[in-house]
Amino acid sequence: MFARVRVTNGIPEKVDEGVRQFRDVVVPSYKNVAGFKGGYMLVDRAKGKLIGVTLWATEADLHATESTSQRLRTAGSEAAGGAVQSVEVYEVVVQPGPPAEG
Numbered sequence: 001m002f003a004r005v006r007v008t009n010g011i012p013e014k015v016d017e018g019v020r021q022f023r024d025v026v027v028p029s030y031k032n033v034a035g036f037k038g039g040y041m042l043v044d045r046a047k048g049k050l051i052g053v054t055l056w057a058t059e060a061d062l063h064a065t066e067s068t069s070q071r072l073r074t075a076g077s078e079a080a081g082g083a084v085q086s087v088e089v090y091e092v093v094v095q096p097g098p099p100a101e102g
Helices: 012-030 059-064 066-079
Strands: 002-009 036-044 049-056 083-091
Touching: 002 059, 002 066, 012 036, 012 049, 012 066, 049 059, 049 066, 059 066, 059 083, 066 083
Parallel strands: none
Antiparallel strands: 002 049, 002 083, 036 049
């Protein structure tokens, strides 16, 4: 699995708008896209910092969405009153498994 991680420095008063954009636009935009495995949004409300993470089955699936992702990143950053600071791709090497029995 692979993750695209976007860091946005916005303004504290607009963090909720950035969260809404990710929840209501970004994640639904990918729901039926091949290889999409989910998304997470992390925030530091005091600093106005948002970290969006989308998960993809393969690196090829991730790269196939690059133009759409660029458009969505721009809209999300504007909603949060800021700008994208970085976008990086990572391989996911540890995932939660089923709980241990016993």
